[in-house]
Amino acid sequence: xKKIITIIAVIAVVVIFGGLFVIQNVNLNKLGTEKYxxxxxxxxxxxxxxxxxxxxxxxKEQTLTFMKAxxxxxxxxxxxxxxxxxxxxxxxxxxxxxxxxxPDKAKEKLQ
Numbered sequence: 001x002k003k004i005i006t007i008i009a010v011i012a013v014v015v016i017f018g019g020l021f022v023i024q025n026v027n028l029n030k031l032g033t034e035k036y037x038x039x040x041x042x043x044x045x046x047x048x049x050x051x052x053x054x055x056x057x058x059x060k061e062q063t064l065t066f067m068k069a070x071x072x073x074x075x076x077x078x079x080x081x082x083x084x085x086x087x088x089x090x091x092x093x094x095x096x097x098x099x100x101x102x103p104d105k106a107k108e109k110l111q
Contacts, residue, residue, distance in 0.1 A: 032086060033084035033085055033086050033092060033093070034056060034084075034085050034086075034087075035056065035057065035082050035083070035084060035085075036054030036055060036056050036062060036064060036082075036083045036084075036085055036106075037054060037055055037056075037080065037081070037082055037083070037097070037102045037103070037106040037107075037110060038050075038052045038053070038054040038055075038064060038080070038081050038083055038110075039052070039078055039079070039080055039081075039110045040052065040075040040076065040077060040078060040079045040081065041077070041078065042077075043074060044067065044068070044074060047067075048067045048068070049065055049066065049067045050064075050065070050066060050067065050068075050075070051063060051064070051065045052064055053109075054083055054085070055105070055106035055109040055110065056106060057103040057105060057106060058105055059105035059106060059108065059109055061109065062085070064083055064085065064090070064091055065090065065091070066083065066090070066091035066094065075096075076096075079096055080096065080097050080098065080099050080102060080110070081094045081095065081096055081097065082094065082095050082096075082097045082101075082102075
């Protein structure tokens with residue numbers, strides 16, 4: 001009986017800590033998305049939104065509208081972003097990337 005309780009306790013601890021690890025280290029907003037690459041140009045509109053052309057790894061263009069989170073609602077001028085897009089929701093997340101990390105077909109379109 002003690003072995004069964006010990007096994008159940010160990011399994012519970014593994015599940016709890018595994019779940020906490022996933023919650024802290026996985027951005028659920030990136031799951032099931034397509035990556036597009038944009039270059040920030042100009043200031044956001046009055047509501048703080050950017051509307052920019054984005055390009056996927058194949059060079060396909062899509063107009064993307066999103067805003068920067070945080071106090072300063074402006075991106076650095078000419079920054080490159082990887083923008084995560086879900087068909088039904090639009091932009092769900094973004095991260096700044098280096099120009100050399102952008103796929104070639106998308107990079108060609110951003111120049």
